[in-house]
Amino acid sequence: MEEEQGSHVPPLSSGKSSLQGLDIAHAFFKPLLQSAPPSSTKRHTKVSVIGAGNVGMAIAQTILTQDLTDELALVDAKPEKLRGEMLDLQHAAAFLPRTRILASVDYSVTTGSDLCIVTAGARQIPGESRLNLVQRNVALFSDIVPRLASHSPDSILLIVSNPVDVLTYVAWKLSGFPSNRVIGSGTNLDSSRFRFLIADHLDVNAQDVQAYIVGEHGDSSVALWSSISVGGVPVLSFLEKKEIAYEKEALERIHKAVIGSAYEVIRLKGYTSWAIGYSVASLARSLLRDQRRIHPVSVLAKGFYGMDAGEVFLSLPAQLGRGGVLAVTHVHLTDEEAERLRDSANAILEVQNQLHLGGGGGGGGV
Numbered sequence: 001m002e003e004e005q006g007s008h009v010p011p012l013s014s015g016k017s018s019l020q021g022l023d024i025a026h027a028f029f030k031p032l033l034q035s036a037p038p039s040s041t042k043r044h045t046k047v048s049v050i051g052a053g054n055v056g057m058a059i060a061q062t063i064l065t066q067d068l069t070d071e072l073a074l075v076d077a078k079p080e081k082l083r084g085e086m087l088d089l090q091h092a093a094a095f096l097p098r099t100r101i102l103a104s105v106d107y108s109v110t111t112g113s114d115l116c117i118v119t120a121g122a123r124q125i126p127g128e129s130r131l132n133l134v135q136r137n138v139a140l141f142s143d144i145v146p147r148l149a150s151h152s153p154d155s156i157l158l159i160v161s162n163p164v165d166v167l168t169y170v171a172w173k174l175s176g177f178p179s180n181r182v183i184g185s186g187t188n189l190d191s192s193r194f195r196f197l198i199a200d201h202l203d204v205n206a207q208d209v210q211a212y213i214v215g216e217h218g219d220s221s222v223a224l225w226s227s228i229s230v231g232g233v234p235v236l237s238f239l240e241k242k243e244i245a246y247e248k249e250a251l252e253r254i255h256k257a258v259i260g261s262a263y264e265v266i267r268l269k270g271y272t273s274w275a276i277g278y279s280v281a282s283l284a285r286s287l288l289r290d291q292r293r294i295h296p297v298s299v300l301a302k303g304f305y306g307m308d309a310g311e312v313f314l315s316l317p318a319q320l321g322r323g324g325v326l327a328v329t330h331v332h333l334t335d336e337e338a339e340r341l342r343d344s345a346n347a348i349l350e351v352q353n354q355l356h357l358g359g360g361g362g363g364g365g366v
């Protein structure tokens with residue numbers, strides 16, 4: 001158990017600066033006359049990242065460079081690696097916005113977080129089935145999620161570990177949190193890859209391309225071709241109106257390239273990190289700063305687009321703000337897109353129904 005390991009490890013970060021019993025801060029600065037303690041309206045933001053691997057550290061460093069939090073807590077099962085990562089980030093203090101960086105194998109370091117981002121995950125053992133890997137990650141989440149929930153009962157949980165849709169459902173069950181406070185990073189990254197490829201194709205800025213991939217973060221994801229627009233112009237209906245021929249296969253090739261993107265990066269460099277770092281930081285900004293931006297993220301999808309078969313989390317364009325998921329947008333789907341989305345839901349449910357969830361609170365067991 002992390003707490004037991006933590007008790008043998010000295011605290012990784014000391015809070016106060018003191019030298020030979022001298023309180024430097026008080027010696028160095030002189031308070032104003034007739035001043036008062038800090039106002040109760042002062043807001044302090046805290047983010048915790050669980051899992052200090054490639055993905056967790058890319059997220060942590062992007063959040064730091066974008067000045068999204070006052071305090072950042074890192075948790076991992078490996079104390080040495082964790083301390084190394086914490087020190088390495090702390091040593092950049094002269095180049096970064098001021099952020100208190102803490103790290104511990106003990107979950108008490110996450111206490112009072114506004115946002116808990118979970119990237120911890122077991123890696124696939126050669127020859128291991130996908131289901132077995134999922135079951136091992138469920139066991140890992142049974143350890144992590146209840147601790148996070150008890151130290152930060154009002155936080156938003158943002159799940160990144162794969163398979164992200166199933167694990168977001170698992171985190172929801174284990175945390176006992178309302179559904180609007182449990183979110184999976186889902187297809188936010190896939191949609192960015194999609195926008196990049198379309199922008200590249202049309203030689204425009206990806207930020208001017210509105211395009212969503214929804215459904216499962218994975219092979220059964222659904223590209224919403226019917227709602228793509230560039231600079232406010234709906235692409236498919238424009239092409240049809242102008243009678244410009246396009247091949248459906250060309251569109252499918254772009255979607256296939258999106259699905260293959262992660263596999264390609266992993267084949268080439270061993271893991272993915274930078275894009276997921278930026279993707280999750282964009283979600284953190286919308287949540288913590290109440291931006292009310294729309295992101296395709298994994299949410300409780302039951303009841304949307306005829307997905308009534310079970311409690312499934314998958315990505316839909318959702319409005320994010322300080323309360324978590326504020327709403328899901330009424331994006332128009334063609335019959336074919338809606339059908340594919342329901343297939344995606346069924347693929348996730350099939351895995352989910354084979355899982356054994358032990359313990360936890362949540363909205364009931366499976």
Ligand SMILES: NC(=O)c1ccc[n+]([C@@H]2O[C@H](COP(=O)([O-])OP(=O)(O)OC[C@H]3O[C@@H](n4cnc5c(N)ncnc54)[C@H](O)[C@@H]3O)[C@@H](O)[C@H]2O)c1
Binds near residue numbers: 122
């Ligand atoms: N959702 C997405 O879009 C997306 C994108 C990229 C990666 N991922 C997923 O993110 C996860 C992490 O990937 P990575 O490349 O960083 O892997 P990694 O192996 O580099 O890091 C995982 C970290 O988790 C830690 N860990 C393991 N068990 C733990 C526990 N019980 N408590 C705390 N920490 C624990 C490990 O020590 C390790 O540092 C994977 O599941 C990966 O598939 C998701």
